[in-house]
Amino acid sequence: METLSKFTLPGILFALTLVFGFGLSYVGKPYNGLLFNVHKLIALGAVVLAVVRLASIPRPGDSFALIAGLLVIAALCVVALFASGALMSARKLDDAVMLTIHRVAPGVLAICCALALYLLVRKP
Numbered sequence: 490m491e492t493l494s495k496f497t498l499p500g501i502l503f504a505l506t507l508v509f510g511f512g513l514s515y516v517g518k519p520y521n522g523l524l525f526n527v528h529k530l531i532a533l534g535a536v537v538l539a540v541v542r543l544a545s546i547p548r549p550g551d552s553f554a555l556i557a558g559l560l561v562i563a564a565l566c567v568v569a570l571f572a573s574g575a576l577m578s579a580r581k582l583d584d585a586v587m588l589t590i591h592r593v594a595p596g597v598l599a600i601c602c603a604l605a606l607y608l609l610v611r612k613p
């Protein structure tokens with residue numbers, strides 16, 4: 490429970506990132522500068538805070554390889570989100586491939602983080 494509560498704030502920031510992401514998508518191109526920067530900065534804050542909190546919890550005894558694998562996939566999703574987000578904002582034209590990546594990656598990220606957290610907090 491204590492471990493889980495460490496991820497409440499990163500979770501709230503992730504949800505806010507989604508809200509601002511959908512807002513940004515709703516307004517469309519050219520992107521609203523304020524919405525874009527708030528979306529990007531909250532996403533950055535969520536990632537940094539989640540990594541800091543993750544580093545503060547003890548290394549799990551069992552399921553370590555599975556948790557590490559899930560976290561590697563989660564990290565790849567974060568990289569994909571930042572790269573696709575930056576490319577979408579840099580290009581004037583609609584970019585269907587980047588948008589698809591940007592829509593799929595949050596789901597994969599959420600599933601991997603939820604599974605990793607479950608494995609971290611479950612009692613042996």
Ligand code: HEM
Nearest residue numbers: 506507510511513514529532570571574575577578592595
């Ligand atoms: C944890 C990181 C992030 C998450 C979870 C996330 C999530 C989302 C979501 C759910 C949307 C709405 C997509 C839709 O239309 O259905 C969105 C839109 C968008 N995001 Fe992100 N995002 C993240 C990081 C970033 C970053 C770092 C940037 C910029 C560098 C960015 C730029 C954008 C842009 C430009 C859109 C509007 C896309 C459109 O034209 O519809 N995002 N984001």
